[in-house]
Amino acid sequence: MATHHYNLSEQFEFTGKAKILSIIGILVGAGAIAYGFFTEAHERTFANLLLMAYYFACVCMSGAFFLAVQYVAQAGWSASILRVPQAMAKTLPIAVVILLVVIGLGLYTHNLYHHWHADGLT
Incomplete structure (x- = not known):
């Protein structure tokens, strides 16, 4: 029967x-978010950020x-x-x-939460 030798000190090398x-991916993503905020699609960009934050937390x-x-x-x-x-x-x-x-x-x-402003919650 063969034996197995494991190297438990082996680490992932980030080349x-x-x-x-x-x-590059981080910069492209940050640039896309900045572009979304500085154009007329800032509400949609913010809604997508909110959705992704909820997803990440869940x-x-x-x-x-x-x-x-x-x-x-x-x-x-x-x-x-x-x-x-x-x-x-x-990562929670x-x-x-x-x-x-x-x-x-x-x-x-x-004004994504405009219904909260009307009730005096904020």
């Missing part, structure tokens, strides 16, 4: 080309929920995939901050 492509919360269910049920089958929802749940504080910033900007800079 120069991957760094450059990531930075994905992170689903990872935390999955972990909680697996812990309460004492499930053993999920041991091989637990790192994925752990990574999703780890970042998602909450992003969501609060987007909602805060929406309350005070756009």
Whole structure:
């Protein structure tokens, strides 16, 4: 029977080309958001940012929920995939901050929540 040798200290290497492509993608995305805000489509751009912030927060919360269910049920089958929802749940504080910033900007800079202003909620 053969034995397996695992290198547990192996790390992912973020090469120069991957760094450059990531930075280019970030700059293109930031430029597209800026273009959306400075044109007549600023309401649509802000609504899309709000939707993506909600989506990001919900994905992170689903990872935390999955972990909680697996812990309460004492499930053993999920041991091989637990790192994925752990990574999703780890970014939950970042998602909450992003969501609060987007909602805060929406309350005070756009009329996306105009129905909240009428009732004196803000």
